[in-house]
Amino acid sequence: MGKISYKKLKGSQNLRQRLVLSLLSSTPVHIEDIHAEETWPGLRPHEVSFIRLLEKVCDDCSVEINDTGTKLKFKPGIVMGGRNLVHECSLSRAIGYYLEPLIVLGLFAKKPLNITLKGITNDSKDPSVDTFRSTTLPMLKHFGVPSEGLDLEILSRGSAPQGGGEVLLSVPVVQSLTAVTWTDEGMVKRIRGITFSTRVAVQFENTMVYAARGIFNPFLPDVHIFTDHRQGAQAGKSPGYGISLVAETTSGCCISTDTAVSYSRQEETAELEDEEKKELMSPEDVGVQMATVLLGEIEQGGVVDSTHQGLLFLLCALCPQDVSKVRVGKLSPYGIETLRNIKDFLGVTFVIKPDPSTGTVILKCVGSGFRNLSRRIS
Structure with missing residues (x-):
């Protein structure tokens, strides 16, 4: 066997994407200085969890990490896909962090992908599982991905910091994608959305819906926001609430925005240990803020x-x-x-x-x- 030549990269920026592209282009990578300048250098728990996930859906991957976690050697293998896979996601990022790369890899796998991901379903950092279901999956259809076998099912919700959510992702395999000419964003014809709440009163959701509609209704009559109040085991382990909004246009584009409110994770509050738990944004403010952010996204234009x-x-x-x-x-x-x-x-x-x-x-x-x-x- 000849000596493997690694593509040399530096820094932790876009680690997910680099590893996905490494797999797709069969290019071994050697990444140095991962979070090297920070107080705690090296790979973060969610990055390690993501690498473990890649090992699950691929065959013949080789991963070498040095003692401090600041250097990573990754030799890509074959994306296998497979059924009934399960992955426990790190609680330092939401499930949305793992979904985007999984969807791309799943399309080019050997067998259709069917995987259960466990962890945080909604937070303010990563796109929520609702956004993936309402916006990301329909977007793939523009590239010729069949809707049969393409699905994301939310089995239970989980808010930060303790998660407890569970989703089932199914991705079909394709031979190749279809080139697109997609330049007409159209006019917004309706707004759809969903609010969720875990381990808090159901009134929180009604307040968010009412506040968001107050912003949209002067412009558009067709606004419908569903509520998804979970109880018991389906509500995960932490209290939280949030909203996901989608503007659908006359040309089939979906413009989305979302957020979730819950208590911070441990590492985010390390410096604030002695202070009181910081006050959370009220449901009314969440509704108004996300409605305004969505209007800003629409104003920017573009098909996504x-x-x-x-x-x-x-x-x-x-x-x-x-x-x-x-x-x-x-x-x-x-x-x-x-x-x-x-x-x-x-x-x-x-x-x-x-x-x-x-x-x-x-x-x-x-x-x-x-x-x-x-x-x-x-």
Whole structure:
């Protein structure tokens, strides 16, 4: 066997994405200086948990981590997928942190992916499981992913800090994606949403719904926000509440935003140990704030919201060798990092052209011609 040549990278930035691209492009990576400058250097619990998850869905991966956790050698294997897999996610990040990479890898696995993830379903850092169900999965259909076998079921909810939530993700395999021309964001025709609450009074949800509707109704009559109040084992281990909102447009775009309110995790409160538990945002303020944030996302324009830019660019880059053209609002920092990583690993460069008349940005690229070679041909 010849000597393995590793692609050298530095820092902890976008570790998830780098490992996903390493798997898809079969490029071994050697990452140094992971959180090296911080008080506690090395890989964080959620990053280690993510690496363990990759080992579960792949075959023949090789992972080497040094004693301090600041260096990682990752040799990719074959994405296998598989049924009845279970993964206990780290409680330092929500399940949303693990879902986006899993969805991309699942599409190009050998067998359909069917996995139960346990942990925190809703928090303020990562997209909620509701957003994945209402916005992320429908977005894949634009790229020719069949809706059959593509599903996310919320079995129980879990708020920070202790989680206790459980979701079941199913992803079908595809031979290849379809290039898109997706530049018409359309006009907002309706707003849908869902509030949730765990281990708090059901009135919290009604207050959030009422507050959000108060912002939307002057613009749009078709606003419907469902409530999902969980009790007992389905409510996880910690009290919390939150809301996820989606604006659906006439051209089939979904623009979403979400948040959740709960007590902080241990590491976030380490410096504030002696102080009283900080006061949580009231349900009314949560409803008003998220409704306002959604209006801001709509105003920016584009066919996806800022959270989904990275995934949109990655799917375009994985398309056949055909031109994909998409429109987004202002480029998010995550979107910009994704463009750099795509160029690094897949060699795909996007042509970026601002559209001054709408304040949006149009991106074009020729896909890398990525095909799922491990999928069984029936």
